[in-house]
Amino acid sequence: MEPVTPKVDAARLLDEWLAAHERKELLRFLTCGNVDDGKSTLIGRLLLETESVPLDVLAAVEKDSRARGSQGEKTDLAFLTDGLKAEREQGITIDVAYRTFTTEKRRFILADTPGHEQYTRNMATGASTADLAILVVDARNGVTTQTRRHTTITSLLGIRQVIVAVNKMDLVDFDREAFERVRIAFEAFALKLPRRETSFIPIAALDGDNVTMRSQRLGWYSGPTVLELLETLPVDAALNRVDFRFPVQLALRPSGDFRGFAGTVASGAVRPGDAVVVLPAGRATQVARIVTFPTEGQSEVAEARAGDAVTLVLADQVDCARGDVIAHPDNRPTLSNRIAAQLVWMAEAPLTVGREYLLKHTTHETPATVSRVVHRLDVETLESREASELGLNEIGVVELRTARPLVFDSYGSNRATGALIMIDRLSAETVAAGMIDASAMGHWLDPTNAHLRASMSGVTTAERTARLGQVPVTVLFTGLSGSGKTATARALERALFDLGKTCVVLDGSAMRQGLSRDLGFSAADRSENMRRSMEFARTLNQAGLIVLAAFAAPQEDMRSRCRTLIGAEQFLLVHLAAPLERCRERDPSGVYRDAAAGVLRDVMGIDVPYETPRDADLVLASDALGPDECAQRVLAALRSRGAIR
Amino acid sequence: MPPALGTEQIGIRHLDQLEAEAIYIIRETVASFERPVMLYSVGKDSTAMLHLARKAFWPGTLPFPVLHIDTGWKFKEMYEYRDRYVKGELGLELLVHRNAEGVAAGVGPITHGSRVHTDVMKTQALRQALILHRFDAAFGGARRDEEKSRAKERVFSLRDEHHRWDPRAQRPELWNIYNTRLRPGESVRVFPLSNWTELDVWLYVKREKLPVVPLYFAAKRRVIERDGTLLMLDDDRMKLKPDEQPTQKSVRFRTLGCWPLTGAVESVASTLDEIILELIASRYSERQGRVIDHDASGSMEDKKREGYF
Numbered sequence: 001m002e003p004v005t006p007k008v009d010a011a012r013l014l015d016e017w018l019a020a021h022e023r024k025e026l027l028r029f030l031t032c033g034n035v036d037d038g039k040s041t042l043i044g045r046l047l048l049e050t051e052s053v054p055l056d057v058l059a060a061v062e063k064d065s066r067a068r069g070s071q072g073e074k075t076d077l078a079f080l081t082d083g084l085k086a087e088r089e090q091g092i093t094i095d096v097a098y099r100t101f102t103t104e105k106r107r108f109i110l111a112d113t114p115g116h117e118q119y120t121r122n123m124a125t126g127a128s129t130a131d132l133a134i135l136v137v138d139a140r141n142g143v144t145t146q147t148r149r150h151t152t153i154t155s156l157l158g159i160r161q162v163i164v165a166v167n168k169m170d171l172v173d174f175d176r177e178a179f180e181r182v183r184i185a186f187e188a189f190a191l192k193l194p195r196r197e198t199s200f201i202p203i204a205a206l207d208g209d210n211v212t213m214r215s216q217r218l219g220w221y222s223g224p225t226v227l228e229l230l231e232t233l234p235v236d237a238a239l240n241r242v243d244f245r246f247p248v249q250l251a252l253r254p255s256g257d258f259r260g261f262a263g264t265v266a267s268g269a270v271r272p273g274d275a276v277v278v279l280p281a282g283r284a285t286q287v288a289r290i291v292t293f294p295t296e297g298q299s300e301v302a303e304a305r306a307g308d309a310v311t312l313v314l315a316d317q318v319d320c321a322r323g324d325v326i327a328h329p330d331n332r333p334t335l336s337n338r339i340a341a342q343l344v345w346m347a348e349a350p351l352t353v354g355r356e357y358l359l360k361h362t363t364h365e366t367p368a369t370v371s372r373v374v375h376r377l378d379v380e381t382l383e384s385r386e387a388s389e390l391g392l393n394e395i396g397v398v399e400l401r402t403a404r405p406l407v408f409d410s411y412g413s414n415r416a417t418g419a420l421i422m423i424d425r426l427s428a429e430t431v432a433a434g435m436i437d438a439s440a441m442g443h444w445l446d447p448t449n450a451h452l453r454a455s456m457s458g459v460t461t462a463e464r465t466a467r468l469g470q471v472p473v474t475v476l477f478t479g480l481s482g483s484g485k486t487a488t489a490r491a492l493e494r495a496l497f498d499l500g501k502t503c504v505v506l507d508g509s510a511m512r513q514g515l516s517r518d519l520g521f522s523a524a525d526r527s528e529n530m531r532r533s534m535e536f537a538r539t540l541n542q543a544g545l546i547v548l549a550a551f552a553a554p555q556e557d558m559r560s561r562c563r564t565l566i567g568a569e570q571f572l573l574v575h576l577a578a579p580l581e582r583c584r585e586r587d588p589s590g591v592y593r594d595a596a597a598g599v600l601r602d603v604m605g606i607d608v609p610y611e612t613p614r615d616a617d618l619v620l621a622s623d624a625l626g627p628d629e630c631a632q633r634v635l636a637a638l639r640s641r642g643a644i645r
Numbered sequence: 646m647p648p649a650l651g652t653e654q655i656g657i658r659h660l661d662q663l664e665a666e667a668i669y670i671i672r673e674t675v676a677s678f679e680r681p682v683m684l685y686s687v688g689k690d691s692t693a694m695l696h697l698a699r700k701a702f703w704p705g706t707l708p709f710p711v712l713h714i715d716t717g718w719k720f721k722e723m724y725e726y727r728d729r730y731v732k733g734e735l736g737l738e739l740l741v742h743r744n745a746e747g748v749a750a751g752v753g754p755i756t757h758g759s760r761v762h763t764d765v766m767k768t769q770a771l772r773q774a775l776i777l778h779r780f781d782a783a784f785g786g787a788r789r790d791e792e793k794s795r796a797k798e799r800v801f802s803l804r805d806e807h808h809r810w811d812p813r814a815q816r817p818e819l820w821n822i823y824n825t826r827l828r829p830g831e832s833v834r835v836f837p838l839s840n841w842t843e844l845d846v847w848l849y850v851k852r853e854k855l856p857v858v859p860l861y862f863a864a865k866r867r868v869i870e871r872d873g874t875l876l877m878l879d880d881d882r883m884k885l886k887p888d889e890q891p892t893q894k895s896v897r898f899r900t901l902g903c904w905p906l907t908g909a910v911e912s913v914a915s916t917l918d919e920i921i922l923e924l925i926a927s928r929y930s931e932r933q934g935r936v937i938d939h940d941a942s943g944s945m946e947d948k949k950r951e952g953y954f
C-alpha cells in the first residue's frame with residue numbers, strides 16, 4: 001500500500017474528496033437471468049473494470065479458477081461472486097449476494113440473484129429493494145420461460161427500469177439479427193406489463209464487450225455501455241416523498257417526563273407543529289418535537305423526511321404503540337381488515353385458503369387468513385387463471401382478512417406501506433411476499449376520498465313510489481350457464497310491463513357490449529364487471545326502477561358483496577337451480593360443447609366451481625318449471641315483499 | 646434550529662442513509678426479541694455499531710447488555726481501550742466471557758494453531774455465553790463487503806439450536822420487513838452494518854468523532870515476518886524461530902483480533918484523515934492480514950457453519 005505524504009495535506013485532501021463523494025447518489029440494482037446466461041461473469045466484469053476487486057481477492061480467484069474453472073487459462077470471473085462453496089461445487093448461484101461498488105459518478109448496491117427456477121423467492125428478495133434490473137439473456141437461446149418469469153417478478157415488485165443485456169454475442173458472430181430477434185421477442189412479451197423503461201445492449205461479458213468499454217466487434221451498436229446506463233438512468237428512489245407515513249417502531253419512555261415514538265419515516269415528510277392522526281384508532285394530535293441524538297448540542301430537527309430514523313414527541317398523551325401509523329389528517333392511508341394483494345408464494349407447501357398465517361406489514365404483525373384466491377398469474381402468457389391455491393414460485397392475487405386492521409397504501413404508489421410478508425406459524429418460515437393492491441378489491445369497499453359526498457336528491461323515495469306504483473328492487477338471477485337466467489328475466493320483464501311496472505334487464509352480454517367493454521375474463525375483470533353492474537343497478541333503483549340482473553355470479557363472496565352494495569332490503573337473490581346435466585343438454589350458447597372440445601376454458605361447473613347459494617331468497621328448479629312459470633314465482637315473491645301490488 | 650436531516654440537494658448523504666438503516670434494524674430487534682445482546686469485539690466496527698445503538702434509543706439508554714468474547718489473546722491496547730471507553734466513558738454494562746475449559750486446557754493460537762484456537766476460544770465461547778444468558782438475538786458488526794461468504798448473509802441471520810448457520814436455510818429478506826419469528830432453541834445474529842464498507846466505517850468514525858484503539862494508527866512497532874504476515878510481538882508468549890529477527894517498523898492494523906493471528910500492514914498513516922486517504926488509495930482487502938481466512942479457500946464459510954460469528 002502506498003504511503004501518503006506529505007502529512008500536512010491530509011485534512012485538506014480528505015475534505016476535497018468528501019466534497020466530491022459524500023453526496024453521490026445510490027443506485028440499487030439486481031441482476032437476473034437463466035443459469036449459465038452469464039450473470040456472474042457480467043458482475044465479475046463490472047467489479048473488475050470499476051477497480052472494485054481488491055488485488056489479494058483477485059489473486060485468490062485466479063488461483064481457484066485455474067484449479068476448478070471452466071475457462072482454461074482465462075480467469076473465470078464467476079468465481080468472484082459465486083461465494084458459497086456448495087454453489088461453486090455445483091456450479092450454480094443459489095442465493096442472493098449483495099455487493100457495493102463505487103464509480104466516479106455513483107455508488108451501487110448490487111443484488112446478485114440466481115437463475116435457477118426453484119429460487120424465484122431469492123429474486124423477489126433482490127428485487128424488493130432495487131430501483132433497476134439487469135436481465136441477462138443468452139443471445140443463442142433468446143427469451144425463455146425464465147426470462148419471462150424474471151421480467152414479471154421485477155415488474156410486480158415495482159421495478160420500472162430494465163436493462164436487457166443480450167450476452168455471449170461472440171457465440172453468434174456478433175450478429176445484429178440475433179440481437180434484434182431477442183429485442184423483438186422481449187418487447188412483444190413486455191407489452192402486457194405496466195409501463196417501464198427498457199434498454200437493450202448487446203454484450204460479451206466474458207471478454208468485456210460493452211460492459212464498461214465500447215466494443216469494436218459490435219460496431220453496429222452505437223448506444224451506451226452497461227456501466228454508462230447504470231451511471232445515468234434516473235435513480236428512481238422507491239421512496240414516496242409526498243404522503244407522510246410514520247410506522248411506530250417503539251415507544252421510548254426513558255424517564256418520567258419524556259415520551260417519544262421511535263421510527264423511520266416511511267414516506268413524505270413531517271415538521272414540528274404538524275397536525276397528525278394516530279391510526280388505526282384515529283386519535284388526533286400534533287407533533288410537538290422531532291428528536292434525534294444530539295449533534296453539536298442540538299437534539300431537535302426542523303423536518304424529518306422519508307428514510308430518516310427519528311423520534312416523534314406528540315403534543316398530547318394519546319395512545320400510540322408499535323404497529324400504529326402516524327399520518328397527516330388530510331392525507332390518510334387506507335384502513336381495512338380486508339385487502340387484496342399480489343403474492344409471490346415461496347414455500348413448498350401451497351397457500352391454503354382458510355388457513356391462518358402471520359402477516360407482517362410495516363412494523364405491524366397480525367394473524368391473517370386468505371379468504372379467496374382471486375386468480376393465478378400465468379407468467380408465460382401474463383394471463384390470469386382461475387385457481388384455488390398457489391404453489392411454490394407461483395404468483396397470484398388473493399384476498400386476505402386480517403385479525404386487526406391494516407393501515408396501508410397501494411404498493412404501486414407507496415412501496416413502504418404497500419408491502420407485506422406472510423409467515424407460516426408453525427415453521428416460522430417466510431412463505432410469501434405481497435404487494436397490496438388497493439384497487440383490485442378496494443373499489444368494492446367504501447371510497448376513502450373525503451372530498452366525495454353524494455349530493456342530496458330533492459325528490460323523495462315516497463314520491464317516486466307514488467308515481468311509479470312500485471318499490472325499487474334488484475333481482476339477481478344466479479345459476480349455471482344454460483339454467484335460463486336471461487330467459488326468466490325477460491319473461492318477468494314482460495309480466496311486469498303488462499302490470500304497468502317499469503323495469504330494466506341487465507345481463508352479461510348487455511354489460512360487456514357497453515359499460516364493461518374494456519374488461520376481459522380474468523377473475524379480477526369478472527369481479528369488476530359485477531361491481532359495475534351492481535353500481536348501475538343501484539343507480540336505476542335510486543331512480544325508482546326495478547332491475548332484473550341475470551349473471552352467473554358463481555362465488556358466494558361476490559354475491560354477498562352485491563347484496564351489501566344494493567342494500568339487503570332491496571335485494572332479492574334467485575337461484576335457478578337446474579342440474580348441470582340438464583344445462584349441458586340444453587347448452588343454448590354452446591359453451592359446454594366448446595369446453596368439451598377444449599376450445600374454451602374457465603367454464604363454470606366444468607373447470608370453475610359454482611358455489612351453490614346458501615342464502616337464496618328463492619330457489620327454482622328452472623329446468624322443470626320453464627321461464628314463464630319461474631317468472632310467475634318471482635312475481636309472487638315481489639308481491640309478498642311489497643315491492644309491487 | 647439546524648437544517649433538516651437528509652439533504653439540501655439531491656439524494657441523502659450516504660452516511661446518513663446507512664446510519665438510518667442501522668438504527669431501524671437495531672430498533673426492530675429490540676422490539677421483536679426478548680433478550681438481545683450486542684457483541685462487542687473492541688474493533689472499529691463494533692465501536693460504530695455501539696454508537697448507532699446509543700443513537701437509536703436516545704434519550705434513553707441501551708436496552709441490552711454488551712458482550713465481549715475474550716479469547717485471552719487480544720492486544721493489550723484493546724483491553725485498555727475497552728475498559729477506558731466502554732466501561733469508563735460510556736458507563737455501559739459490559740459482560741466479558743471466556744471459555745473456562747479452553748483456558749484450563751491452555752488453548753492458544755501458538756500452541757494449538759489458528760483453527761483450534763478460534764473454534765474453542767471464540768466460536769464455542771460465544772455459544773456458551775449465548776446459552777448461559779439465554780440471549781435470543783445477538784448484534785454483530787460484520788459487513789457484507791468483508792468476505793465473499795458474508796455477501797450472502799442476511800441482516801437477520803437465523804441460527805439453529807446449535808447456533809449453526811445453514812446457508813441453504815436462509816430466510817428471504819424482502820424490503821425492510823424482517824421475519825423475526827423463532828422456533829424453540831433458535832436464535833438470530835443481527836448485522837446492522839451489513840451494507841457498510843470499511844471506508845464507510847472510517848468516515849463515520851471521523852464524523853462522529855469516535856475514539857478507536859490506537860493500533861489502527863501507524864507507529865513504530867516491534868514486528869517479525871512469518872509466512873508473509875507481519876506480526877507484532879505484543880507479549881512474550883510467542884517463541885521466535887531461529888531465523889526470525891524482530892525489527893522496528895512503521896505499521897498499523899486494518900482489523901484487530903488475536904495478536905498472533907492478526908497481520909499488520911506497513912503504513913505511515915498516523916492520523917484518522919491519513920488512514921482514510923490510505924484506504925481510498927488502497928487496492929487490498931481488509932482481511933488480507935487475517936490468518937484464519939487463509940487456512941483454505943472457503944474457510945470463513947466453514948467457520949460460520951460451525952457458529953463462528
Ligand SMILES: Nc1nc2c(ncn2[C@@H]2O[C@H](COP(=O)(O)OP(=O)(O)O)[C@@H](O)[C@H]2O)c(=O)[nH]1
Nearest residue numbers: 035036037038039040041070078168204205206
Ligand atoms: N463465450 C462466452 N461465454 C460466456 C460469456 N459470458 C459468460 N460466459 C460463460 O458462460 C458460463 C456461465 O456463466 P456464469 O457467469 O457462471 O453464468 P450465471 O449462471 O448466469 O451466473 C461460464 O462458463 C462463462 O464463462 C460470453 O460473453 N461469451
